[in-house]
Amino acid sequence: MSHGLAEKIRDKQAVVGVIGLGYVGLPLIRAFTSNGFRCMGFDVDQVKVDKLLAGQSYIKHIDAGAMSKLIETDRFVPTADMTRLNEADCVIICVPTPLNETRDPDLSYIEGTARSIAATLRPGQLVVLESTTYPTTTRDVVLPILARSGLTAGADYFLAFSPEREDPGNPTFSAEGIPKVVGGYDPLSTELACALYSSAVVTVVPVSSLEVAEACKILENTYRAVNIALVNELKMLYDKMGIDVWEVIEAAKTKPFGFQAFYPGPGLGGHCIPIDPFYLSWLARKYGEQTRFIELAGEINTHMPTYVIHRLGEFLNDLGKPIKGSRICLLGAAYKKDVDDPRESPTFELMKLLRQRGAVLSYNDPHVPQLPRMRHHPDLPPMSSQELTPEFLASQDCVLVSTEHSAYDFAYIVRHAQLVLDTRNATRNVVDGREKIRKA
Template sequence: MSTSRESLTQAFQNKSAVIGVIGLGYVGLPLLDAFISKGFRCVGFDVDAKKVTELNAGRSYIKHVSSEKVGGWREAKKFEATADLSRLKEPDALIICVPTPLTDSRDPDLSFVEGTARSIAAALRPGQLVVLESTTYPTTTRDVVLPILEEGGLVCGRDFFLAFSPEREDPGNAKYSAAGIPKVVGGMDPAALELAAAMYAQAVVSVVPVSSPEIAEACKILENTYRAVNIALVNELKTLFDRMGIDVWEVIDAAKTKPFGFSAFYPGPGLGGHCIPIDPFYLTWLARKYSMTTRFIELAGEVNARMPEYVVMRLMEFLNELGKPIRGSRICLLGVAYKKDIDDPRESPSFVLMELLLARGATLTYNDPHVPKLPKMRHHPSLPEMASQELTPEFLASQDCVLIATDHSAYDYAEIVRHARLVLDTRNATSKVTAGREKIRKA
């Protein structure tokens, strides 16, 4: 096996190795870009035939990986996509980038990881490296993925290699692409760590080796729990300061002038994205298995989950000032992506806001320059089909309130305030608007 390890290491170093990426979404496509741009040939796997067809035609469905880039991969014969999982035996390395959502009871849903591991096991050949990147709780690689991969008779460390390296993708962040973010890597054994580090070293800015997959898994959970807890803190302070008549945004701007001991986090209408609203609950679930509670994390989750309700209550207060009930009021929600300047709607608090507004009888519309049609969302099946409305002066003037849920840079906030009757700003997006401030409320 040492000969196989040496030849695989050499293949990574001379870039003759074929890299397989399973899951062609917001994590998989940027990762492919990192490897292909360094000269590797890659195969992308996905069970969604529509995605496969689009990519093989040179078309991207993700904003920050352009169709021009995907077309370039195809023209250079460096990439092909397939839904044929029997071909998993072809690449030298397989990187798993599939979703890890929560169930309705906030337990980890590893069905995508387990299904992928079974597909790999059916095709696994000696000498392959398998790396799990999907965010999950510590011990998943060892206790869930490893036994499935060994069901076919091959033995980890002897016949194949297994490691964990958490994805750190930040959609919409122009400063940090997948290639520019250090990769933490933990291997099941020293050989797996060496191979995974050798592979990633060819594609990313630096590799951070750690002693086990559990350390690497826990690292990602810590990163996102840190953010979730700090966002909960400023969300809770926001509700307090609002009652006191204090602008939390100005407070944060003042606090962040301190050059040490403070990192700025910002309030909003709730948490969005695939990581921060979900990952801390992996840890609370794992704690229960060890007969422990993570009260701090659970409280942060409760605070953040309450924010959409708080926003709607503030909206009701402001409409009451104008003598209008929320029932029958025309509300336009700006932004359904979970953060600014991206097309990713996963776990966006905008969908919760929509449900709350519709339940209270509002006449609801939305606009998002990055999301032209309201996608079907797993946890919000009751939302009606909707298309983004053009923000003409006439349309804005016809609305009883414009609710800013996502602060996209494409919005002309001065024009929105000029024509709208009332603007409810959850993101401090109108802070530089001078005219018409009497129409702006913050929540």
């Protein structure tokens, strides 16, 4: 039975099912189909399924034409019918793992998905969790749910964890070009999962257990969060000292060893870096330990939107204006440049803080034409991206740069705006009108 699955993977006859058709799932499907596999895509959101079936893409860097061709040739079958999970030989879970209101892990999506798999699980299937989560999740949460099927992991079916490492919009590293860490429930599960990913990904890195693979992803993102917190803290100090932190970083990164450049900003964004360190802090408390270093970094990064608004208040005050009643346009709703992904974008926290202070808000984002409804910011009103005409820019008391999209002509923006608050050093090359630029 196990050899049969290995042979199907080797011959690319195995059907790969991906649960979660978002920023991780769709690139993964593209990687497998481009390497000769037939894929099924599962999502509880019928709207997403319908758009794919209609030849539309809801993610900017996923080519709609290519997806449409895969569907036409039956190489990709999107569906919201979870009862069809038994049609897949290999099932990969790519569902969200957010934090709840108390910053504890919300595993409801993983648990619900595991229940759907358990309801249809058959002998010979491989199940791989890719969703970022804390160590022990696969063994302690997913495994007991799958056990309700009456099948035994490592004998009847196979179980592994392989953390997603997708970087949306990165032109250098696509899903198939990023090494995959793989940890299995048992040696055979590891072997089969490695065989599957080796067929579509440049490099596979097997590790000794599920927990090592889970901990690997948490380490990667905690490393980034801690270092970003460091430069954010230095930024606040250097601002008071009249030192440009961006110039400091540019000078420091000329050292060819022992230093990696990280950059400050208005807050963390994306699904991983703002969230993953809190998984580890939560887990540490369960074991009676403290992750003081990580928690301090979280406090600093979480404080950054408040710091930006404080600086904005100072700059407006210099002009004799309060935040209340001032017209503020935020540039960028996506969490990073040149993508359409708004998950955990600091822009939404900035908007919340500005609304609390009575500002009149607007925004522009060439990649996010309508402000999506966000889980943690349900009270933000519906908004549409405003065209950056000279008249519109001149009518704003301040233009706040939250995301430095390449599409922005910052010389043009500075020329027509009254005041530009730059949180990303996006205006560094602007020569004329520098008296109107403030950094935060």
